Amino acid sequence: MRSRPRFARLTVLLAAFVCAACGLVYELELVALGDYLLGDTVTQTSVVLSVMVFAMGLGSLLAKRLTSRPATAFALVECALALTGGLSVLALYSCWAWIGRYQAAMVGLTCLIGILIGAEIPLLMTLIQRIRREDAGRAVADLFAADYVGALIGGLAFPFLILPGLGPGDGALLTGAVNAVAGAAVVLWLFREEPAPRIRRLLWGGCLLVLAVLAAAAAGSDAVERAARHALYGDQVRYATRSRYQEIVLTGPAEGPLRLYLDGRLAVCGPDEYRGSEGLVHPAMAAGPDARVLLLGGGDGLALREVLRHRGVRTVRLVDADPALPRLARTDPGLAALGGRSLDDPRVRTTAADPMAWLRGAGASGGDGPYDVVLADLPAPADGGPVKFHSQEFYGLATRLLSPGGRIAVRAGSDLDGLWQIESGLRTTGLQTAPYAVPGSATAACRPGPPDGAQNFLLAAATRPPLTLAPDAPAPRALTPDTLHATTTRLTALRPAHPPAALTLLGPR
CATH class of the missing domain: 3.40.50.150 (Vaccinia Virus protein VP39)
Structure with missing residues (x-):
């Protein structure tokens, strides 16, 4: 790091870029899921955005206590964010299907994700200054530029690539995996001298464990979704898909009576x-x-x-x-x-x-x-x-x-x-x-x-x-x-x- 400060600084900015893209994708995943399950896009968007922004401010304040060991703290934050954001869609869908407390769960999960996202900028700022001391205004400008451009890329990738190609559930899991690699792994490699050897091994193990959990969730997501649909619609689900516009579920035997659900709302009763x-x-x-x-x-x-x-x-x-x-x-x-x-x-x-x-x-x-x-x-x-x-x-x-x-x-x-x-x-x-x-x-x-x-x-x-x-x-x-x-x-x-x-x-x- 000391021998190649320009490369190290660029790597931290790249991590900030990717983490910002992942953070915005988590946010949009929650908005899209709320729209799918409850309708009323304006209300769902307003709740998610307002809670997220408040929680980000809270996370920034809490991060002040972590700046003494910024690399270790950032790795922990990114592992927690990758796990929470990656599993958020499956967790909320399961709450909606089995518990019915979707709004409370969504607010709680949004707040947790927002706190973790809010902690990123102070820690990244500390890491940049440890690479090379420079004017605070210039460092903040570079960091926020990387953050905002990353948010732009994440915001555009979600509706045009992630949602149509993967859907909310698998899209969130893939985003979590990218978040863990780009955030925790990159910083742990770049600042490997900060944590003690034992702590460093634990952090690497935690990062690998997060990736394993996300991979297992991706492998079992179809089974979770099928079980949730059976809990909601009964055992005779004959067709189920989530298109770009809505979730479509058709239940009942071929001879009837049929039931057609659109975004969980009973639209047709045979x-x-x-x-x-x-x-x-x-x-x-x-x-x-x-x-x-x-x-x-x-x-x-x-x-x-x-x-x-x-x-x-x-x-x-x-x-x-x-x-x-x-x-x-x-x-x-x-x-x-x-x-x-x-x-x-x-x-x-x-x-x-x-x-x-x-x-x-x-x-x-x-x-x-x-x-x-x-x-x-x-x-x-x-x-x-x-x-x-x-x-x-x-x-x-x-x-x-x-x-x-x-x-x-x-x-x-x-x-x-x-x-x-x-x-x-x-x-x-x-x-x-x-x-x-x-x-x-x-x-x-x-x-x-x-x-x-x-x-x-x-x-x-x-x-x-x-x-x-x-x-x-x-x-x-x-x-x-x-x-x-x-x-x-x-x-x-x-x-x-x-x-x-x-x-x-x-x-x-």
Whole structure:
């Protein structure tokens, strides 16, 4: 070290670069996992970032007590960080599956990781000064430059390489291994004269033990994930994957009943799914021309099945962000049969794109519209759906693609406050609305306890659309003209005199 100070200093800066990249990856892994398991990306990101930054400050203060032996302390910190960060995703997923205390575990683990990351900079600064005394400002500038560039590389590698290639679990384990080698091993080799021989052997053994634990966790991660899924979904998990957009789990025997879970949320219950699918589709299709249909979401093919039962349909454009869901709905025998193999119909064209981004592009280019019917088969915010798919901006983009006499139908959930907020968004685009409901729950047969209440929907058009059923399609099981009339009368009477403000991308939540 004394004979080659330039090389030693560069090596420490390189360690800082790699450790910063690993630290940011841990942070993003926790955000992504929280989004997968709980939804509400804004809340999960805010909690992780705020707790992490606070804990980093705490770690910096605690590191002052460790600067007398910085190489030994840094090796211990990096081994602990590699082990904690590497196992964080598997640990949190297991807590979510078996214990159910995910939020508390996430805050605790985020705080621990943040403390360890915060201790790195003071220790690295001490190590740099031990190599060669120099102006503190210059040393801090070099160290923070390496740290920030490393964070940039880690932040870019996560969404484009780590997440699509490895997923959150294996990605965290690999990051932990890199962290252990680049942090602990490099510093132990470079400053091997600091610890006593016995301590040095123990530190090297600890580093190797961390790598062995991470390797064993990587070998057993699939078994842990399968066991957690069985604990959550039962023993009849027939398909499970985590795509770039969501976790998809399909359970049940081929002959049914099937259950489809998206990010842990029960999205489809085979015996009852027809209530939601029929409620969204049939009133909209009956209120006017229905030759050209745009279906936003609905990659499971269930709402599409109801659309294709109307003889006047000529073309259907289905837009779903996740191509894995339509692929499953085509290839799984049970789900394909439940959807009537609707995705194989020659009238259907599927597009893998975010519905809002697609609407914006189609509105600017003209797309293949205009459409007689636009169906938003997207969960309401109260049911875990993203706010942007029920915002004023989203409905404004969809309205641009309507033909004269065209209609929009949306799911509004079971919450009345949410119903009126969604209705406000539709009305800000100049449309007239008709609220209605389908009695019964779309998931009652798959959930223990008392069934949920009615499902609310909204039908909107330039003039108030009639609520009726079309004669060119089989009569739905969940709806009758009397049901439509009774529910719209009841909901209209409950409409508040001063409706809540519409959801917007920058407005009320």
